[in-house]
Amino acid sequence: MKILHITPTYYPATYWGGPIFSVYHLNNALATIPGVELKVLTTDSAGPKVTDRLIDEEKQMTFPYQVIFTRRISGASVSIGLLTRMSSLIRWADVVHLTAIFSFPTLPTLALCALYRKPVVWSLRGALLDDQSRQNYNPQGSLKRLLKWVWKGICHRLISPQRVALHVTTEQERDSAVKETPNARFAIIPNGVDVPESLPKKNTRLPDGILRLMFMGRLAPKKGIENLLKAMAQLDMPVNLNIYGTATVGQGGKDYGTKLVNLAKELGVLNKKAWFCGQVNGDAKIRAFMEADVCVIPSYSENFCIVVAEALAHGLPVIVSDRLAWVEVTKRGCGLVVGNDAASLAMAIKKIGKMELEKMGRAGWQWMKEDFVWQKIGWDMHAVYEKMLREGKS
Numbered sequence: 001m002k003i004l005h006i007t008p009t010y011y012p013a014t015y016w017g018g019p020i021f022s023v024y025h026l027n028n029a030l031a032t033i034p035g036v037e038l039k040v041l042t043t044d045s046a047g048p049k050v051t052d053r054l055i056d057e058e059k060q061m062t063f064p065y066q067v068i069f070t071r072r073i074s075g076a077s078v079s080i081g082l083l084t085r086m087s088s089l090i091r092w093a094d095v096v097h098l099t100a101i102f103s104f105p106t107l108p109t110l111a112l113c114a115l116y117r118k119p120v121v122w123s124l125r126g127a128l129l130d131d132q133s134r135q136n137y138n139p140q141g142s143l144k145r146l147l148k149w150v151w152k153g154i155c156h157r158l159i160s161p162q163r164v165a166l167h168v169t170t171e172q173e174r175d176s177a178v179k180e181t182p183n184a185r186f187a188i189i190p191n192g193v194d195v196p197e198s199l200p201k202k203n204t205r206l207p208d209g210i211l212r213l214m215f216m217g218r219l220a221p222k223k224g225i226e227n228l229l230k231a232m233a234q235l236d237m238p239v240n241l242n243i244y245g246t247a248t249v250g251q252g253g254k255d256y257g258t259k260l261v262n263l264a265k266e267l268g269v270l271n272k273k274a275w276f277c278g279q280v281n282g283d284a285k286i287r288a289f290m291e292a293d294v295c296v297i298p299s300y301s302e303n304f305c306i307v308v309a310e311a312l313a314h315g316l317p318v319i320v321s322d323r324l325a326w327v328e329v330t331k332r333g334c335g336l337v338v339g340n341d342a343a344s345l346a347m348a349i350k351k352i353g354k355m356e357l358e359k360m361g362r363a364g365w366q367w368m369k370e371d372f373v374w375q376k377i378g379w380d381m382h383a384v385y386e387k388m389l390r391e392g393k394s
Contacts (some may be wrong), residue, residue: 008077029378314363334364
């Protein structure tokens with residue numbers, strides 16, 4: 001099976017957040033399946049500025065498949081080179097996997113796949129979910145809403161349920177997408193996570209009895225971090241919070257990061273109860289999980305929220321917002337689901353501090369090992385490709 005994955009940005013361009021890792025690990029899993037020949041078409045975009053490009057050493061890293069990096073000339077992913085390579089690569093492929101909605105490669109990919117009648121799996125990566133819920137924390141202007149409406153309208157004209165399957169990671173994302181594309185077909189496949197073979201061993205408390213909390217993710221308005229800071233100010237128990245992540249340009253992200261620091265100062269928790277630790281990757285990211293007792297994600301909106309899965313995979317109980325698609329953590333005995341307002345978060349932190357964190361961590365690790373390892377996710381996605389190919393020939 002020849003698979004072409006078209007995505008606006010690609011690993012190791014980690015600036016662009018969670019989907020970078022999800023797409024990378026999915027492709028790595030697919031590449032291990034016998035009979036799969038995989039190619040990735042993308043850009044060298046590595047940050048918000050046109051000059052933020054992956055360097056040669058990064059583009060030449062060893063991938064178990066061919067990755068074609070084209071030069072970004074404008075925006076986040078505008079690339080003439082990507083357009084010139086796209087047609088021949090789509091003709092080569094049996095199945096095309098497209099990632100992202102509001103990005104430069106989307107319309108030409110859908111148009112060419114319609115022309116060549118190629119089956120498409122289109123990963124939405126939470127874009128529609130975010131677009132519908134963003135008014136809760138960052139109202140948009142009417143012009144931007146109009147442009148997105150036009151963009152989505154063109155996309156809808158280029159897809160058909162017989163040839164295009166929309167890949168979503170949660171039922172929540174599917175329900176949001178159905179509002180936009182009621183006649184579409186869907187494939188619900190969650191993101192995977194790297195799960196340690198054995199449950200990581202660690203102390204569940206620091207010697208002085210402080211409950212160690214962590215947040216990890218982009219510092220963006222939809223994350224609701226200001227509510228977590230307010231919750232920290234309300235707590236009269238020994239507790240601290242490490243915030244891992246950086247602000248990003250767009251959607252108010254840069255200003256939001258500054259506002260968070262200023263808010264922490266006003267609340268009297270900056271470098272007393274709450275620390276901004278910057279972005280971490282690799283071994284530093286694993287250490288962050290190992291040095292925490294509980295991971296708290298108070299977002300207004302998320303697609304899959306890979307950080308929750310990563311925390312659980314490392315034996316870390318979670319407190320998650322009821323706006324997220326992780327209600328099962330309560331059934332699995334590995335976390336709490338609460339409102340993302342400050343009072344609810346503070347109450348949940350007090351409650352979880354009295355719970356059996358080690359037992360909860362083991363339950364979360366076991367769940368991830370059973371249902372979310374990348375090898376399983378790769379085979380599940382491969383089954384979607386096969387089904388589309390069979391139906392296309394019938």
